[in-house]
Amino acid sequence: MEAETPQARDLFAKFGPLMAERDRLLDSGVRDPFAIVMDEVKSPTEAVIDGKDTILLGTYNYMGMTFDPDVIQAGKDALEKFGAGTTGSRVLNGTYVGHMACEEALKEFYGMDHAMVFSTGYQANLGIVSTLAGKGDYVILDADSHASIYDGCFLGNAEIVRFRHNNVENLEKRLQRLPPEAGKLVVLEGVYSMLGDIAPLDVMVPLAKQYGAMVLVDEAHSMGFFGEQGRGVAEAQGVIDDVDFIIGTFSKSVGTVGGFCVSNHAKTEFLRLVCRPYTFTASLPPSVVATASTSIRKLMHAGNKRAHLWENSKRLHRGLRDLGFKLATDEPESAILAVLLPDQDTAVRMWQSLLEHGLYVNMARPPATPAGVYLLRCSLCAEHTTEQVEQILGMFAAAGRATGAID
Known part of the structure; x- marks a missing residue:
C-alpha cells in the first residue's frame, strides 16, 4: 500500500484570522475602507x-502641489522630450539630465x-x-517606526533595538546597553504618520551623537511646512546640521512619487554602487522627476x-475637540489629525458615514497603528479653504451623531 x-501547508493559512475579520466586517453591510476608487480628481482637495x-x-x-500649473507643465514637457520611461537603473541607462536636476534641487532645498x-x-x-x-x-528605532524602516533593518540583517515611542529616557537606556565599539544607527521620524505627533529631535539627536551613533531622520510627513525653509522638524528644532542622513518622499508635500536621501557625508556618493534598492530597480520616468524638481x-x-x-x-x-471627539494629540502638532475611536466597528461605521456625507478620510487599524488603536486619520492640505474646513466640521458632527461616536 502506497x-x-x-x-502541503496552505501558504494563505496565516492570514486566516484577518480574512475572517474582513469578511465579518463586509457582511455587516459596510464598505471596504481599503478599496476606494477615485472616479475623478478635480483638485488637491476635491474628487x-x-x-x-x-x-x-x-x-x-499637504502643500497641494499635484495641480500646480508649473508642475504639470514641467511633466508634460519632459514626457514629450524624453518619453514615458527610462527602462533602466540609475547606475546603467536610467540617469537622465532630469534626475540630476532633481538631485540638484534637493541639495539646494536642504543646503546639503x-x-x-x-x-x-x-x-x-x-x-x-x-x-x-x-x-x-545596531539600528535603534522608535517602536512606532514606519514599515519601510523595519524592512530596511531586515534586509540589512542588522540587530533591531526598539525604544518606546518618543521616549528620550528609554532611548538612552537602550544606547547605554550597546557595545561602545559597535556600529549604531539611530532612526527617527520628524512626524509620525499615524498619530501626527512630532519627535523631540532637539533632545534625541544630541543624545544619539553622545553615544557614537549616526542619525537618520525620516522627514516624509514634515518636508514642506516645518521649519523656516520647509526642511522639516530637524530644521524647526535647530538640529538639522547634526543629522547625518535625511530621508524623504515626493508623494507627500512634493505632490508626485519618488523618494530621496540627502546628506553632507563625503562618502554618500559611494552608496549608489552598493545600495540594492537603488541599483536594482528602474529609475523614475523623466516626467516624474521634472514635476518633482519644479515642485x-x-x-x-x-x-x-x-x-x-x-x-x-x-x-x-479645535473644532473636532469642541464636538467631543478624542484626538491623539492635545494640540495640533502637524497637518495630520488622528481621531481616536473605541473599536474597529465604530471606526468603520464613522468612516462610511463621513464618505456618505461627502468626506474622504483614512481609516487605520493595527498593525498600521499601535495595538488596540483604531482611528480616522485626517491629513490637511494648504489648498483647503476656510469654508471647506467648516464644511468638514459639519460632516464630522453629522456622522458622529449618526453613528453614536459623539453625543
Whole structure:
C-alpha cells in the first residue's frame, strides 16, 4: 500500500484570522475602507467617488502641489522630450539630465552636498537603512517606526533595538546597553504618520551623537511646512546640521512619487554602487522627476502656504475637540489629525458615514497603528479653504451623531 503524500501547508493559512475579520466586517453591510476608487480628481482637495463630489481629507497632499500649473507643465514637457520611461537603473541607462536636476534641487532645498533620488520613498528607507547597517550593527528605532524602516533593518540583517515611542529616557537606556565599539544607527521620524505627533529631535539627536551613533531622520510627513525653509522638524528644532542622513518622499508635500536621501557625508556618493534598492530597480520616468524638481523649487518660496496650512490644522483640531471627539494629540502638532475611536466597528461605521456625507478620510487599524488603536486619520492640505474646513466640521458632527461616536 502506497504511503499518502503529505498535503502541503496552505501558504494563505496565516492570514486566516484577518480574512475572517474582513469578511465579518463586509457582511455587516459596510464598505471596504481599503478599496476606494477615485472616479475623478478635480483638485488637491476635491474628487468624485461613486459619482459624488467629495472633499479629500486623507491624501497627504499637504502643500497641494499635484495641480500646480508649473508642475504639470514641467511633466508634460519632459514626457514629450524624453518619453514615458527610462527602462533602466540609475547606475546603467536610467540617469537622465532630469534626475540630476532633481538631485540638484534637493541639495539646494536642504543646503546639503549630496542627494540620491529613489523610485519610491519606501525604497529610500529600505535602501539607506539596509546599506548603512548590516550584520553586527545596531539600528535603534522608535517602536512606532514606519514599515519601510523595519524592512530596511531586515534586509540589512542588522540587530533591531526598539525604544518606546518618543521616549528620550528609554532611548538612552537602550544606547547605554550597546557595545561602545559597535556600529549604531539611530532612526527617527520628524512626524509620525499615524498619530501626527512630532519627535523631540532637539533632545534625541544630541543624545544619539553622545553615544557614537549616526542619525537618520525620516522627514516624509514634515518636508514642506516645518521649519523656516520647509526642511522639516530637524530644521524647526535647530538640529538639522547634526543629522547625518535625511530621508524623504515626493508623494507627500512634493505632490508626485519618488523618494530621496540627502546628506553632507563625503562618502554618500559611494552608496549608489552598493545600495540594492537603488541599483536594482528602474529609475523614475523623466516626467516624474521634472514635476518633482519644479515642485521642490517652488516649495522654497511657500511661506504663505505653510502659514495657511497651520491655520487649517489649528481650526480643525479645535473644532473636532469642541464636538467631543478624542484626538491623539492635545494640540495640533502637524497637518495630520488622528481621531481616536473605541473599536474597529465604530471606526468603520464613522468612516462610511463621513464618505456618505461627502468626506474622504483614512481609516487605520493595527498593525498600521499601535495595538488596540483604531482611528480616522485626517491629513490637511494648504489648498483647503476656510469654508471647506467648516464644511468638514459639519460632516464630522453629522456622522458622529449618526453613528453614536459623539453625543
